[in-house]
Amino acid sequence: MRYISTRGQAPALGFDEVLLAGLARDGGLYLPESWPTLTPDRLRSLAGLSYPQLAAAVMRPFVTGSAIEDRFDRLVAEAYAGFEHSAVTPLRQLDANDWLLELFHGPTLAFKDVAMQFLGRIFDAVLEARDERVTILGATSGDTGAAAVEAFAGRSRIDLFMLHPEGRVSEVQRRQMTTVQADNVHNLAVRGTFDDCQDLVKACFNDHGFRDGLHLSAVNSINWARVMAQIVYYVASAVALGAPERRVAFAVPTGNFGNVFAGHAARCMGLPMERLVVASNSNDILARFFERGEMAIESVVPTLSPSMDIQVSSNFERLLFELLDGQGAAVAETLTSFRREGRFALPDAVMEQVRAGFDGYRLDDEGTVAEIARCYQTCGAVLDPHSAVGLAAARARRDDPAVPMITLATAHPAKFPDAVERAIGQRPALPPRLADLHERPECLTVVPADETQLKAFIGARARVQTEAA
Numbered sequence: 001m002r003y004i005s006t007r008g009q010a011p012a013l014g015f016d017e018v019l020l021a022g023l024a025r026d027g028g029l030y031l032p033e034s035w036p037t038l039t040p041d042r043l044r045s046l047a048g049l050s051y052p053q054l055a056a057a058v059m060r061p062f063v064t065g066s067a068i069e070d071r072f073d074r075l076v077a078e079a080y081a082g083f084e085h086s087a088v089t090p091l092r093q094l095d096a097n098d099w100l101l102e103l104f105h106g107p108t109l110a111f112k113d114v115a116m117q118f119l120g121r122i123f124d125a126v127l128e129a130r131d132e133r134v135t136i137l138g139a140t141s142g143d144t145g146a147a148a149v150e151a152f153a154g155r156s157r158i159d160l161f162m163l164h165p166e167g168r169v170s171e172v173q174r175r176q177m178t179t180v181q182a183d184n185v186h187n188l189a190v191r192g193t194f195d196d197c198q199d200l201v202k203a204c205f206n207d208h209g210f211r212d213g214l215h216l217s218a219v220n221s222i223n224w225a226r227v228m229a230q231i232v233y234y235v236a237s238a239v240a241l242g243a244p245e246r247r248v249a250f251a252v253p254t255g256n257f258g259n260v261f262a263g264h265a266a267r268c269m270g271l272p273m274e275r276l277v278v279a280s281n282s283n284d285i286l287a288r289f290f291e292r293g294e295m296a297i298e299s300v301v302p303t304l305s306p307s308m309d310i311q312v313s314s315n316f317e318r319l320l321f322e323l324l325d326g327q328g329a330a331v332a333e334t335l336t337s338f339r340r341e342g343r344f345a346l347p348d349a350v351m352e353q354v355r356a357g358f359d360g361y362r363l364d365d366e367g368t369v370a371e372i373a374r375c376y377q378t379c380g381a382v383l384d385p386h387s388a389v390g391l392a393a394a395r396a397r398r399d400d401p402a403v404p405m406i407t408l409a410t411a412h413p414a415k416f417p418d419a420v421e422r423a424i425g426q427r428p429a430l431p432p433r434l435a436d437l438h439e440r441p442e443c444l445t446v447v448p449a450d451e452t453q454l455k456a457f458i459g460a461r462a463r464v465q466t467e468a469a
């Protein structure tokens with residue numbers, strides 16, 4: 001399988017190169033040249049498979065030509081062996097045709113583990129096959145960082161530098177990153193927002209000298225492999241509820257648009273799907289976009305669902321590439337002017353196409369607390385605030401009650417105990433293996449949102465450079 005950049009100026013690459021590159025050299029994001037097809041017969045053949053078997057079957061066409069193709073099934077099986085639920089991503093029924101897809105049974109209690117546990121293993125295997133080393137640079141609003149630290153700590157060919165916005169992640173999220181003691185893990189608390197962190201990451205990648213010197217790589221959803229691994233649970237849940245004979249709909253708590261883009265990718269591959277509902281908190285740039293056809297940046301406001309406190313959704317670029325008929329130059333121009341002007345609009349005809357596939361919804365903190373309480377009272381399920389935003393969106397935007405509506409539960413409630421306690425008067429407990437999280441010593445460095453200082457910090461510590469010098 002070959003991959004092309006959304007900005008049209010970088011060379012097409014194979015899977016291993018895309019995995020290690022993260023961001024394309026023209027600043028774009030990689031997409032497969034064509035979508036592998038999930039025909040109705042193929043979908044039927046997935047029924048009854050275990051999650052790792054289904055994951056390997058869905059992802060295999062994306063890795064053809066990879067150095068790890070022959071070990072792929074084993075790596076996938078290992079990735080999911082440590083999940084605390086044997087179904088890996090179980091479906092929980094909330095009402096006649098309402099389902100919660102629980103994506104938080106991995107080691108750090110968020111959906112990021114589903115892809116990141118897999119990424120840790122394939123990075124290692126590809127680097128070993130090529131006898132190479134990388135420096136991973138990432139930005140997190142809480143969960144990607146925790147999942148990456150867990151997946152990459154102690155891996156000898158990898159140094160991980162993870163940027164989070166200081167004071168804007170939950171205490172559990174921060175501690176999950178900062179209490180892991182490993183020489184190859186560096187946590188940086190940036191004085192700024194998640195968008196500042198993400199901009200710093202992209203700036204480092206776009207400095208080709210810095211990027212090449214350190215063999216920079218990415219584990220945010222700008223990396224195609226993250227999205228690829230997230231496609232699997234859309235397919236698994238739809239097949240469990242009757243695909244291809246029955247269509248399903250999804251509601252997705254959204255920030256960087258990576259998770260919902262994975263759902264869209266599953267649809268492009270042939271999964272029969274009603275609309276994807278994009279659920280936002282008060283940082284509602286996407287909800288406003290679906291309403292008005294204009295993407296307009298406003299300042300980030302802190303909310304009870306901090307992982308979605310994002311204005312610039314990096315993966316929207318992949319959808320834009322499709323909407324602009326694969327014209328990389330038009331994508332680059334639109335996004336450059338977006339960053340300059342803080343807005344861009346799409347023509348009505350394009351918005352019609354967008355609205356046929358997506359719908360948006362926004363929920364503020366008050367509504368989030370009310371939704372956690374409502375769900376607890378009506379079904380006994382304790383939701384985290386991100387999943388609550390998703391569930392409210394599912395109810396509000398449901399078209400046809402006969403179509404199963406699946407809400408993605410993206411985090412365990414114990415990651416956000418303050419919000420949950422406010423809603424239901426109880427603090428959800430962390431699993432026993434994390435019970436002493438609040439007593440463990442933390443290790444992090446506070447830095448300004450400054451590209452030069454960040455590069456100096458990384459340059460002084462990354463082992464790739466030390467060895468090359």
Ligand SMILES: Cc1ncc(COP(=O)(O)O)c(C=O)c1O
Nearest residue numbers: 143254255256257258259307410
């Ligand atoms: C718990 C949780 N829910 C939802 C999201 C939003 O997902 P995405 O950024 O893929 O849109 C995130 C962050 O990614 C998250 O950590």
Ligand SMILES: N[C@@H](CCOP(=O)(O)O)C(=O)O
Nearest residue numbers: 140141142143144220221307
């Ligand atoms: N909400 C995310 C933000 C980064 O998203 P990613 O999917 O692009 O890694 C987080 O939890 O860090």
